[in-house]
Amino acid sequence: MIIDQLKSINKNILQGCFLSGLGILALAGAQQKALASEFPSRDIEVIVPNGPGGANDLTVRSLESGLESALGVNVITVNQPASGGIVAAVRLAETDPSGHTLYFNSQSLITLSKTNDFLDLEKFQPVAQVVQDASAIAVNSNAPYNTLAELIDYGHSHPGNLKIATNGKNGLWHYSALTFAKAADLDLQYIPYSSGGAAMSRALASGEVDISANSPSELKPLVEAGRIKLLAIQSDSRHAIFPEIPTAVEQGIDAEFPVWRGVFTAAGTDEDMLKELSNSIKETYDSKAFQTFLDNSGMPGRFKPYDEFTEFFEAQKNMYLELQ
Template sequence: MTPTRRTLLAAAPLLAAPAALRAQGTWPDRPVRWVNPGPAGGAGDVLSRLVGDRVSARIGQPVVVENRPGAGTNIGMTAVARAAPDGYTLGLASIASHAANKWLYANMPFDAQRDFAAIGLIALVPNIVVVPPSIPPRDLQGFIAWAKGLGRPLNFGSVGIGSSQHLAAAQFGQITGIEIIHAPYNQAGQMNTDLIEGRLDVLFQSISAVSGMAQAGRMRPIAVSGPERVPAFPELPTMREQGVDVTTTGWFGLATPAGVPEPILARLDEALAAALAEPELQARIVAGGSLPRVMRRAEFAQWMASESERVGAIVRATGARVD
């Protein structure tokens, strides 16, 4: 056999291997896309940019955040699920995409467990309940009494169907018996403006999206929608403390399309965990109203499955559906 023939035969398995496998040794050699399936300015957008920047430093390539909101995160996460499994597309998994949507949508474009590989949890995201400053209530029970005397349903907004904001408000309506009408938004800024100007009656909003306006008196915080008080508003009691047992808390984590090679998944796992261990990043996440949490791949995958069952019970209790 000639040397040329032996060289061609030795190269054949490599040429036939999938592109993702051939790229393992050089990954990453170009920028990595990070898809945020929520609106610009929301908690997911803030976390994507903070954490993406630190992951970029760990892997040695730019991490470019791309906002693809819509359909309760389904548009953005469908793009992730259908991307090449080569490690160059990441997606921001959330309580909507990986826990709520399978119970809300009759026809899902992806399977949250089958079509993704879990990388790790990033943060828990409590919401605060805010109302327009033009209405009288100063606490949750006062707001409930005010709402029951309105003679019409309450109007509230959220960043999308299946978001923690939507689920918390639906649970609030179910517990209190108050009729409440949902308006999903693609832009957190417009939603906040509509509250301030009185077109919405209440928001169960991410702290990062409203803390400045709440502290400036442009909207009034009346409760924390989560199991515990938050550092950004330490004097603000939870809904549970005020007699309404709504403890829905949002969360965000990192995922890739299913089929990404194991060495790349391991590098992403290490990069994310190392980034979240940085005190400076932790402080910035807390300052933005979220609570950083490190949860590695296997544990995060199991935790998302358990979250889906927990959230499914809430959806069934509220009767919420999209189609």
């Protein structure tokens, strides 16, 4: 009898704990929904992992005014370039998922995680993409190859001889070079220029390297000066700056390398908040002011809402895992 009574008491205790747990979860969910309905309730901060004047900084500042109108609060840009941008990334990763702290970056976020194991990309929630540029495959104007096919044929017949400029291991343009080499089955020498695309372009023009795969806007001055020539664009469409240059895909080489920029927030942010942020960014993206900024900067715009950007970001993480 006593044993049966104890069993009944334990059962009631367990049921009570279970129901209490459900109540707590329901209350937390209700509180989260209430917060979402009042969003935003304070100023929004956008962390930029670069100093003032760079492409990321200029893009965010061009979004500020439109976002303030759409969301009804102040939007404050905070530059945190310390430690190559890792400080900014860690700050976003550790923030509460309230939707009031945003972060703006390119796939440099992914490459940061490859050199900093403690940076967990699962803590980043994509909100919206606003830019998608590409890399261009360029050679010296005196090179004996005038098409992508001729360059690849030369590389196959001279394995290990061709030098391609990069901005250092795990740098953005290092991966554009790897993407091209893998797609074309080329054995290349990778020559690092830590200061970036402009230095890579100059090295190509001077003959220090045979190939460069970096931003069309960085290559444009030397193309116009007749010192280098473009053979392909690493994109799914031709580039606005060089519409006459075919893509690598058009020439039979699947070497797409999208160079994107977008807005992130902390993982765990309520879906209603994500929708509101994404919709507000789309409204701003479509504005005449932001489209004028894109035209003047030479950056091709491409908008992806949070669900499409999330799917794209996952695919990008997997692609970079394969490129070693």
